[in-house]
Amino acid sequence: MDADKVFKALGDPTRRKLLDLLYEKNGQTLGQLCEHLGMARQSATQHLDLLEEANLVSTVRRGREKLHFINPVPLHEVYERWVRKFERQRLDLLHDLKKELEGE
Amino acid sequence: MDADKVFKALGDPTRRKLLDLLYEKNGQTLGQLCEHLGMARQSATQHLDLLEEANLVSTVRRGREKLHFINPVPLHEVYERWVRKFERQRLDLLHDLKKELEGE
DNA sequence: ATAATATGCAGGTATTTACCTGCATGTCAA
DNA sequence: TTGACATGCAGGTAAATACCTGCATATTAT
Numbered sequence: 001m002d003a004d005k006v007f008k009a010l011g012d013p014t015r016r017k018l019l020d021l022l023y024e025k026n027g028q029t030l031g032q033l034c035e036h037l038g039m040a041r042q043s044a045t046q047h048l049d050l051l052e053e054a055n056l057v058s059t060v061r062r063g064r065e066k067l068h069f070i071n072p073v074p075l076h077e078v079y080e081r082w083v084r085k086f087e088r089q090r091l092d093l094l095h096d097l098k099k100e101l102e103g104e
Numbered sequence: 105m106d107a108d109k110v111f112k113a114l115g116d117p118t119r120r121k122l123l124d125l126l127y128e129k130n131g132q133t134l135g136q137l138c139e140h141l142g143m144a145r146q147s148a149t150q151h152l153d154l155l156e157e158a159n160l161v162s163t164v165r166r167g168r169e170k171l172h173f174i175n176p177v178p179l180h181e182v183y184e185r186w187v188r189k190f191e192r193q194r195l196d197l198l199h200d201l202k203k204e205l206e207g208e
Numbered sequence: 209a210t211a212a213t214a215t216g217c218a219g220g221t222a223t224t225t226a227c228c229t230g231c232a233t234g235t236c237a238a
Numbered sequence: 239t240t241g242a243c244a245t246g247c248a249g250g251t252a253a254a255t256a257c258c259t260g261c262a263t264a265t266t267a268t
Binding site for chain 2: 225226227228229234235236
């Protein structure tokens with residue numbers, strides 16, 4: 001996984017909205033997705049390209065259409081690498097902070 | 105939680121490194137953190153400010169020093185909002201994609 | 209074949225961002 | 239008190255980014 005690409009891809013609200021749209025209905029075309037975004041088709045394409053480079057979206061051509069599918073694997077890896085690690089120490093870290101605020 | 109701030113904050117490799125450094129040793133000063141980054145102190149400050157605005161880092165002043173602590177709560181919320189949601193349908197989505205690749 | 213449709217490609221621009229330098233302020237220790 | 243140290247603050251710049259317009263290509267339906 002290219003962590004940087006995944007995080008950068010998730011760092012934009014339009015791209016997160018695209019993932020949300022695909023979550024609601026997987027396999028949509030570029031045109032369908034554009035209907036829900038207030039921007040030109042070409043701009044949406046660029047966002048989808050980034051999502052695809054981050055491997056968060058996979059595409060399949062069907063004739064003149066291009067269907068978009070969510071790939072949840074990178075999100076899982078983000079979870080493993082970033083969330084679970086910190087989650088494990090959540091209480092400990094909060095304890096550190098509390099101690100510090102109390103003047104040790 | 106301001107999801108956009110959290111995602112934007114995580115979207116930069118330097119800021120992720122800062123969180124890693126704080127994970128290794130919580131409560132470090134600006135100076136200590138700077139030693140591990142190849143950039144000016146002022147640049148690191150800006151990154152830390154963004155992390156603080158995203159509520160991923162909390163700070164405590166001790167004399168002339170400023171101590172930095174990880175706050176894992178937003179990461180947990182990212183997980184709840186973004187990862188778990190997609191995780192639940194992981195197998196289903198992969199099934200959709202497989203079906204599509206096989207020509208339905 | 210031809211018109212309509214869906215997407216691809218090549219730029220151009222304004223904003224954001226990630227750095228920097230220079231100087232100011234506040235704190236500690238001798 | 240004075241020098242050293244830790245951080246704050248105010249810009250300035252180059253690169254990245256998020257939009258756009260215009261035109262080209264490929265597919266479908268009549």
